[in-house]
Amino acid sequence: MSTVRARLTPEESRSAALEAARTLLIEAGPQAVTLKAVAGRIGRTHANLLHHFGSAAELQAELARYLSDRITAAIGDAVVRARTGDADPREIVDRTFDAFGREGAGALAAWMILSGNKDALNPVLEAIHRLVDHLGQGHDDRPVHEITLWLVLAALGDSLLGAPMAAALGLRPEKARELARSHLLSSMGVAVDGARP
Structure with missing residues (x-):
């Protein structure tokens, strides 16, 4: 048959x-x-x-573009909802860390860089830049670009080395995520318990 x-x-x-x-x-x-x-x-x-x-490299580049569109849409949604009080700002950190960790964006980015396919990351970087520019409109009092830089680098680093590094330092595997949450809340003027200082 x-x-x-x-x-x-x-x-x-x-x-x-x-x-x-x-x-x-x-x-x-x-x-x-x-x-x-x-x-x-x-x-x-x-x-x-x-x-x-x-080619396989082009497939991976398209995958990076595909992931970046999904990731930036989800993170953008979390930011907008957090600003209106409809979501906990910690969700921004969780979505970013999940995108680079569980969703594989961190491993894919590292793979592409190490294999010499750095240009394939341009759509990812452009998608993040577009999102940050959009989120920064009307919020000149907030360091949106700086927050994005440290959050993305923290999530990327955690996806590649977070668990082993935390273990080597005697810390829980989720410690980097917790630190990023605290840092984000602090940069927003929100106390860690959720109350405004």
């Missing part, structure tokens, strides 16, 4: 491939995000994905 493959539009095929690549990234790390592995996940051929992406 033969199996019939569903016909997908080029856009549906690309979307399925990117979601499969994201899943592989989370499950097995950036080295697992190959054209062959992604093709196998979505029931397509290596040649089909080569047609859509051109």
Whole structure:
């Protein structure tokens, strides 16, 4: 009995491939995000994905772009809701740390840098810059750019070395996240218990 493959539009095929690549990234790390592995996940051929992406490096660059759009949208939403009092500001830190850790953005960024594919990070950096510029509008009294810099670097560092470093220092694995939460609240003029000072 033969199996019939569903016909997908080029856009549906690309979307399925990117979601499969994201899943592989989370499950097995950036080295697992190959054209062959992604093709196998979505029931397509290596040649089909080569047609859509051109190379494994381009697939990874598209994955970085895909992740950055998802990540910046989620973080932007958390910031807006925190500003209106509809969310705890700690959610901003949690979403950022989760994006770089659990979602694999930190490992993917490091992989791309170490493999010499630094230009592939440009869409990520541009997405963050657009978000920060948007969030900074009308909030000139807040150091949005500086907060973003230390928060992203803290989340990236934690995703790559946080747990082993915390263990080496005799600290809990989530200590960096807790410090980032406290620092964010302090920069917003909010006491750690949630009350304004």
